[in-house]
Amino acid sequence: MNVKLAIPSYQPLYGQIKALLVNSLASGEWKPGEMIPSEVELASRFGVSQGTVRKAIDELATDNLLMRRQGRGTFVATHANDTNTTRFLRLRAADGSEESHSSRLIRCAPSVAGPRAAAMLQIAEGSAVVEIDRLLLFAGEPLIHDHIVLPGEAFSGLDAAAIEAWEGSMYSLFETRFGVRLIRAVEHLTAVPAPESIAALLTCRPDSPLLAVERVAYTYDDAPMEWRVGHYNTATHHYVTALD
Amino acid sequence: MNVKLAIPSYQPLYGQIKALLVNSLASGEWKPGEMIPSEVELASRFGVSQGTVRKAIDELATDNLLMRRQGRGTFVATHANDTNTTRFLRLRAADGSEESHSSRLIRCAPSVAGPRAAAMLQIAEGSAVVEIDRLLLFAGEPLIHDHIVLPGEAFSGLDAAAIEAWEGSMYSLFETRFGVRLIRAVEHLTAVPAPESIAALLTCRPDSPLLAVERVAYTYDDAPMEWRVGHYNTATHHYVTALD
């Protein structure tokens, strides 16, 4: 079997434009929240028609890398205004009501990658990482315990003071202070008995069932930049997801 | 506040075309698996340009209502070939390996809707339903117990014999035998202690943590046509979902 046959021999123009745009995003030429050049300007810059640029931008917009706003322009997507985002936090009150949540930091400390963290973050075992433990409170009740592991190289300087001073989501902190923009993630869910230490923090019985949510989040170039294990108390709230 | 202001006063042409296409799908003018008329034919039928039809079809294709196949045509999406679909069944081996699963029917019987089923299916309490209990086995191991409730009106005649004779997924049965095509669903996940009866079937300890997956599935006109509560044994397999 000829391997070459499996490689797409043909890349449409808009796909190439898309790749160029992603490069500009990844390199930081346009920063989160900023407006990118207009479609007509990009078209003339790349020597293609506006329709071709448009199709490239369309796809990046559906991928949530760009945000279009009619009459204003096209902007680099940002986590800056994430407060009650449905995108990366899927826990919802069972009755569907909206409520704000808050965060309480437990610990933030440098550490070294164990075998599991190393595999998930695709770094060498024993290399530097930053570990964060925190609680998320919904309507004052602690419902989620998160254990977050970040590669030390990209996040050097991250400490408890920085987190506690930050107003906003974790991902907006990563984006603003460290230039790491997480754009997609994969979650693996299991049901587990509550470990004793976590049960105490979530005010539930030890060994009562918790939803364990293991997440790996990726940045522009598909490099994993966060590994996270969450324990969710689902007594009053549900993890909601759509299939379509 | 004037309510009219909230109603979009303007509907783009391709949106109207899209609605017309959905009507044809919902009415059964084109059946699952069949080819719909070509873009140029639809364009002349509706009196618009091919590009406008194209945009409408594009959106229906990303919604998984239609399937485009270059050089062949555009087809109505179907569950007919669902075997290891990643779309509605998200349980995966922890190591990511692919494996086939099989189903074992426990019970299929007519019943009446309780308050919960009635609310979920938007039917009157006490109206006829069909209840199904079954196990899903992965590599021979029973990992999922499903309790499925269907509105009796649309599924009259569904019985154990029909299910056991059927080769293929539940949704392909619904589609082929009852003309009910489920196109999207919402799942609510919680962690629960295994009820005794289910623990026996999933060969796990009573009260050991299970992942409870409650699903409501909808057909073309957003009418709920299935309510399902699954209990997943996640000891060796994970419920996998993407955030992007």
Add this chain to the structure above:
DNA sequence: GAGTGGTCTAGACCACCAA
């Protein structure tokens, strides 16, 4: 080779927003 979807263009006009 005929028919299908896929790409690309050039240009017109509309809807929205900010100054």
Add this chain to the structure above:
DNA sequence: TGGTGGTCTAGACCACTCA
């Protein structure tokens, strides 16, 4: 009022499938 994205058109040509 000018600039932005959003829609729509008409037509050319390319890539793919199948008879």
